[in-house]
Each structure stands twice: as structure tokens, then as C-alpha cells.
Amino acid sequence: xSYQVFARKYRPQIFDEVVGQRLITETLKNALLQxxxxxxxxxxxxxxxxxxxxxxxxxxxxxxxxGPTVTPCGECPSCQEIAAGNSVDxxxxxxASNRGIDEIRRLRDTVRYLPARDPYKIFIIxxxxxxTVEAFNALLKTLEEPPPRSLFIMAxxxxxxxxxxxxSRCQHFPFRLLDYSxxxxxxxxxxxxxxxxxxxxxxxxxAQAAEGSLRDGLSFLDQAIASGGDQLVEDRVRQLLxxxxxxxxRELVQFIxxxxxxxxxxxxxxxxxxxxxxxxxxxxFTRFVRNLMVAxxxxxxxxxxxxxxxxxxxxxELAQRFSEEDLTRFFQILLRTEAELKYAREPGFHLELGxxxxxxxxxxxxxESLVAGLGGxxxxxxxxxxxxxxxxxxxxxxxxxxxxxxxxxxxEERTDRPASASSAPLASETARPKxxxxxxxxxxxxxxxxxxxEDSRLTAIKALAYKTQKFLGSCLDPxxxxxxxxxxxxFVFAHKDAGVADMLASRAQQEMLRSVCAQVLGxxxxxxxxxxxxxxxxxxxxxxxxERASQDAxxxxxxxxxxxxVVDVKDLAEE
Numbered sequence: 001x002s003y004q005v006f007a008r009k010y011r012p013q014i015f016d017e018v019v020g021q022r023l024i025t026e027t028l029k030n031a032l033l034q035x036x037x038x039x040x041x042x043x044x045x046x047x048x049x050x051x052x053x054x055x056x057x058x059x060x061x062x063x064x065x066x067g068p069t070v071t072p073c074g075e076c077p078s079c080q081e082i083a084a085g086n087s088v089d090x091x092x093x094x095x096a097s098n099r100g101i102d103e104i105r106r107l108r109d110t111v112r113y114l115p116a117r118d119p120y121k122i123f124i125i126x127x128x129x130x131x132t133v134e135a136f137n138a139l140l141k142t143l144e145e146p147p148p149r150s151l152f153i154m155a156x157x158x159x160x161x162x163x164x165x166x167x168s169r170c171q172h173f174p175f176r177l178l179d180y181s182x183x184x185x186x187x188x189x190x191x192x193x194x195x196x197x198x199x200x201x202x203x204x205x206x207a208q209a210a211e212g213s214l215r216d217g218l219s220f221l222d223q224a225i226a227s228g229g230d231q232l233v234e235d236r237v238r239q240l241l242x243x244x245x246x247x248x249x250r251e252l253v254q255f256i257x258x259x260x261x262x263x264x265x266x267x268x269x270x271x272x273x274x275x276x277x278x279x280x281x282x283x284x285f286t287r288f289v290r291n292l293m294v295a296x297x298x299x300x301x302x303x304x305x306x307x308x309x310x311x312x313x314x315x316x317e318l319a320q321r322f323s324e325e326d327l328t329r330f331f332q333i334l335l336r337t338e339a340e341l342k343y344a345r346e347p348g349f350h351l352e353l354g355x356x357x358x359x360x361x362x363x364x365x366x367x368e369s370l371v372a373g374l375g376g377x378x379x380x381x382x383x384x385x386x387x388x389x390x391x392x393x394x395x396x397x398x399x400x401x402x403x404x405x406x407x408x409x410x411x412e413e414r415t416d417r418p419a420s421a422s423s424a425p426l427a428s429e430t431a432r433p434k435x436x437x438x439x440x441x442x443x444x445x446x447x448x449x450x451x452x453x454e455d456s457r458l459t460a461i462k463a464l465a466y467k468t469q470k471f472l473g474s475c476l477d478p479x480x481x482x483x484x485x486x487x488x489x490x491f492v493f494a495h496k497d498a499g500v501a502d503m504l505a506s507r508a509q510q511e512m513l514r515s516v517c518a519q520v521l522g523x524x525x526x527x528x529x530x531x532x533x534x535x536x537x538x539x540x541x542x543x544x545x546x547e548r549a550s551q552d553a554x555x556x557x558x559x560x561x562x563x564x565x566v567v568d569v570k571d572l573a574e575e
Contacts, residue, residue, distance in 0.1 A: 006218040007048075010190055013083065014071050015057055018050050019186055019214055020178040025054065027173070029070040032061055037068065038171045040143050040152040042128075044159035045175025048215030051155040054175075055124045056082055058153065059090050063118035078118050089118040096127045101134040108142050111150050120149050128154040129161035136163050143169040177212025180306035186214060187221055191232075196225060200308035201234025201246070208287065208306060209241045244271065244281050246311060249288040250318060256330075256358050257321050264355050268348070278351050279341045286334040293327040295319040326362055333357050458482050460520045465513065472512055475504050480532055485545060486570065489517045490528040504529045545571040 012018045015025040031037050041058075043051040060072035060079045072079050081087035093107065107123060115121040125131075131139070143152060143166065154170065156162065184207040191198045206224065210217030224237050238245055248267070255263040271281055287306065294304045296319035300312040307315060319327070337354030344350045466473030478500050481492040493501040503509060510527045517525045546569040549555050559566065 006190060006222050007215045012053055013074050018054055020182045021050050021175055024173045028058055032068045032070050039146045040170035042170045042172045043155045043175060046177055046213060047157060048213030049175045049177060051175055052126060055153040055155060059122045062120050089115040090122045092124045094126050095130045099130045099132055099135060101138050104135040104138045111142055111147055115149055120151050122151045125154045127156060129156045129158045136166055140165055178214055180207050181303060183207040183210050183214055183217045187217055196230055196232060198232035199234055200310060202232040202237040204308040205234060205237045205241060205243050209243060242277060242280055244276060244284045249285060253318060259359055261356060261359050264359060265352060268352055268355060278347045282338045282341055282351060286338055289330050289334055291315060292319045293331055296324055296327055329361050330358055457520060461517055464516045464520060468512055468516055472509060475500050484521060488526045488528055490530060492530055492532050494532050498531060501529045501531060545569045
């Protein structure tokens with residue numbers, strides 16, 4: 001067969017023709033110009049990004065009759081044989097099929113001999129990570145102290161599998177995935193050379209399907225030309241590659257924006273019936289949402305957009321329906337869904353669940369917004385309207401107060417509450433004990449009432465203590481304060497009465513005092529005896545943690561937002 005595929009026909013022959021790896025090619029060119037070519041290189045990166053191609057160009061640059069040079073002539077016997085892959089002094093070894101120690105021993109024996117014709121004997125080992133441990137060990141000494149006029153170039157897609165001892169003996173160059181624009185421009189150039197008429201949508205579909213690999217993009221282009229001839233149209237190319245049409249994705253986003261769950265599920269069913277692979281569709285939709293996010297943040301002229309020029313402005317207009325927070329949340333949900341689809345037994349169910357999350361995602365309020373509302377001293381906005389934007393990018397949904405409704409913001413919107421619940425108080429709120437709600441008036445009177453109650457209970461404890469044992473009652477007399485909180489009774493003594501406090505701290509006295517306090521307070525308690533603070537008021541004069549919590553505006557707002565009640569209070573300062 002005389003036909004040559006594009007991946008071979010348009011394979012770069014000099015460093016300047018390598019696409020997307022300028023930093024690496026410039027480094028290798030400088031090494032050639034300064035005569036600082038190393039004896040070992042590792043080229044790593046994804047498939048189809050130019051690793052083996054760059055290795056061959058480096059071999060030609062070293063062994064060219066005009067070399068060493070950064071622009072090999074391509075006409076001398078050495079250059080032509082290296083390009084054809086049959087040079088006697090350039091050996092290409094596929095480590096995937098020659099991975100044993102015997103093959104490496106033969107290679108090591110070959111290294112000892114001088115090149116037959118060219119200046120250097122070069123070994124290009126592809127997929128070097130497939131070598132066995134024994135083979136790597138056999139290669140170590142040769143890499144560390146190679147014979148003169150020898151050069152090792154190793155290519156791999158999984159550099160992490162290479163032993164550290166191998167990597168430390170070579171210069172490592174990581175090849176990156178190509179950008180969408182780089183693949184697109186290369187496909188466009190080849191179509192112009194081959195006189196193929198391809199519209200922007202067709203080339204965009206090919207560039208997106210390549211996923212950063214130029215070789216894959218050229219293979220897809222070959223396939224598309226075989227299918228469509230000299231005319232490449234977007235619909236036929238997308239159908240050939242199994243890529244979801246862009247209008248389908250735009251309509252799906254519009255249904256999500258409208259909250260139309262039924263239409264979203266129908267679209268998924270239609271897509272599955274037409275034979276689209278669900279995981280591939282989820283990846284396409286993820287890229288589409290990513291482009292929406294870029295269009296919202298950077299505008300239509302951004303080079304980060306991976307879409308044809310005629311789709312940029314419609315994409316920006318569609319992105320204006322959402323806030324950046326909405327699109328970021330969509331992007332995160334889709335990335336998680338795409339990862340789950342790879343291992344799911346029922347991928348359709350996972351995809352439907354992921355899309356339903358997108359439909360309801362804008363009805364959720366983030367914890368950040370709720371905390372911001374608490375810190376600001378006011379209730380946060382309605383989560384259904386927070387962050388939503390209209391066609392102009394400004395807020396189109398009024399806040400809950402401006403709309404006349406006051407639905408309770410929550411992490412998930414509750415659907416079991418009647419429609420009138422937003423305007424009528426809950427029965428649980430009206431029936432909640434007053435002790436859990438911050439007083440709205442007369443705080444001074446409440447504090448006085450609390451102090452009176454505290455004194456009456458302390459008086460009852462002292463009376464019962466005298467009745468139980470006079471010594472116990474006399475020990476309580478010097479107490480300057482007390483506190484009952486979270487099942488603990490704490491008595492505070494001045495430093496001059498430290499001896500009395502020590503006597504109360506004995507086991508026998510504590511047992512009697514615990515029994516007395518339990519009878520007065522009506523519940524089992526723990527006893528703690530402490531001394532008064534030196535430079536402050538007695539600890540008993542400080543309000544209890546529950547009292548401070550009940551009078552805290554933030555606690556009260558948090559309780560209202562989450563429809564909760566204060567059950568227990570702990571003073572973390574005393575933990």
C-alpha cells in the first residue's frame with residue numbers, strides 16, 4: 001500500500017516542527033550548540049505528544065553529516081535511514097515486547113562496539129517502564145558509565161514506574177499535553193495542504209476528541225476524511241466520533257436552568273437510545289460546562305475557550321444565566337459523576353443522579369453564605385435567589401424580604417413544610433421553652449431573677465449541709481461564690497480560705513456534699529472546689545455558659561436559621 005497516514009506523513013523532521021514542546025526543543029538545541037549533549041535522556045508524557053519523534057530528531061542532529069546541528073539536513077544517508085527506522089547505528093528497542101534481562105544483556109554487549117559509520121551509537125528504548133527489575137539492574141552500570149560515543153534515549157508514558165537509580169543517571173524531560181488551539185491549528189494547516197474543506201465545527205470536534213494528543217487528532221482526521229471525503233461537516237464528524245452535538249448540550253443546560261427535571265431525564269434517555277456511550281457523554285458535558293465557566297469568567301475572546309469562533313458569543317450569553325459559583329458547583333458535580341461512572345454497574349443511574357443534582361444545585365445554600373449571614377448579624381438571603389443572575393449578569397431574583405416571602409435558608413430545601421409555613425410561625429417554635437431563647441426585653445430584670453434563684457439554692461444547700469454534718473456546713477460558710485452547670489457544682493473560695501477548700505476536697509467530705517447537692521438540685525452532680533481568681537471577680541459572679549449562650553445574638557440567629565434548639569452548652573475555656 002502506497003498510502004501513508006497523516007501521523008507518519010506529517011511527522012516533524014526538525015526541532016522547529018515539533019508542536020507544543022518549545023521548552024524541551026529549545027533546551028536540546030542549546031545543548032547541541034554548546035556541545036553539551038548528555039549520555040542519557042528520559043522523555044516522559046502522554047501518548048502522541050512527540051516523545052519518540054523528538055528522540056529521532058535528536059539522533060539525526062547528532063549523526064547528521066553536517067552535525068552536530070540543530071537543523072539536520074534530512075538528505076544524507078544517516079538522516080534518511082533514521083527517519084525510515086533502519087539505521088545501523090540507531091537501534092530502536094520496544095521494551096514492551098523486549099523486557100527481559102536477556103535483551104538488555106545483548107544491548108549491553110552491543111554498546112561496547114564503536115559505531116559502524118556515524119559519530120554516535122544511539123539506543124532509543126520505547127516504553128522503558130515495561131522492563132523488569134532485573135533488566136533495569138543490568139542497565140544501571142551502563143547508564144552510569146557509558147562507553148564513548150554512545151547515547152541512550154528512553155521514552156515512557158509512566159515515569160513514576162522507573163527506578164530512582166535510573167532517573168538519577170539521566171536528564172528527564174516531561175512532555176506536556178497539547179492545548180486545544182495547538183491541535184486545532186495543526187489540523188487546519190494539514191487540511192489546507194491536503195485541500196480538504198473542513199468547517200470550524202468539524203475541526204473543533206476533532207481537536208476536542210484528541211484530548212491533548214496530536215497523533216490521535218491526526219488519526220481522527222484520517223478517519224473523518226475516509227468517511228466524508230473532501231468535505232468535512234460538523235454533524236457527520238461528531239456522529240463518526242460519537243461526540244454529542246453542541247446544540248444538544250446547550251438545550252440540556254437550558255433545561256437545567258429552568259429546573260425542568262422531566263426534560264433532562266428524557267434527554268438522557270434519548271441519548272442512550274441513539275447509542276452514545278454514557279461515560280463519553282459525561283466527559284463531553286463536563287467540557288461544555290467548563291467552557292461555560294471560562295466564558296463567564298474570561299469572556300468570549302479568551303484563548304482558554306475550546307470552541308469554534310462562531311460558538312463563542314452564544315456560549316457567553318448562555319453563561320450569563322448563571323453565577324460563577326453555580327458553574328463551579330456544576331463542574332464539581334460532573335467531575336465526581338464522571339469518576340463514578342468508570343466503576344458503576346448501572347452507569348445510567350449514576351448519570352441521572354448527577355444531572356438531577358445539577359437541576360437542584362441552585363436551590364441549595366452554601367455553608368459559607370450561611371456563616372456569612374450569621375457573622376453579618378442578619379439572616380442570609382434566600383438560597384434559591386442567591387447568586388442567580390439574569391441575561392445581563394446582574395441579580396435578577398430579589399431577596400426573600402423584597403419578594404414578600406421568607407423561606408428558611410438551609411443546606412437542603414425542605415419540601416415537607418406546607419406552603420403557608422413561610423409566613424406562619426412553627427408550632428415547635430411557639431412551644432419551645434423560653435429558657436432556650438434569648439430574652440427580647442428587660443435583660444437586667446432577668447439577670448436579677450436568676451441571681452435570686454441561685455442564692456436560694458445555695459441557701460438550701462448550706463442548710464441541708466448543717467443538718468447532715470455541722471462541720472460540712474461550717475466549711476461552706478466562707479465560700480465567696482458557686483456555680484451549677486452541666487451537672488457540676490463548683491464552689492469558689494478566697495485564697496485566704498485555701499485550707500477550708502482543701503478539707504472540702506477530701507473524699508469523705510465530697511461524698512456528703514455530693515449527696516446534699518443532689519437532693520437540693522434534684523439530679524446527680526459532680527463537686528468541684530476551686531480558689532478565687534487573683535486579679536478578677538470570683539468565678540461564680542460570671543454568668544454560666546448556658547446564660548451566655550442564651551443571650552448571644554449569633555446563637556439565636558443560628559438557631560432560627562437551622563430551626564434548632566439549644567440542647568447542651570459547654571464552656572470550651574474550661575475544658
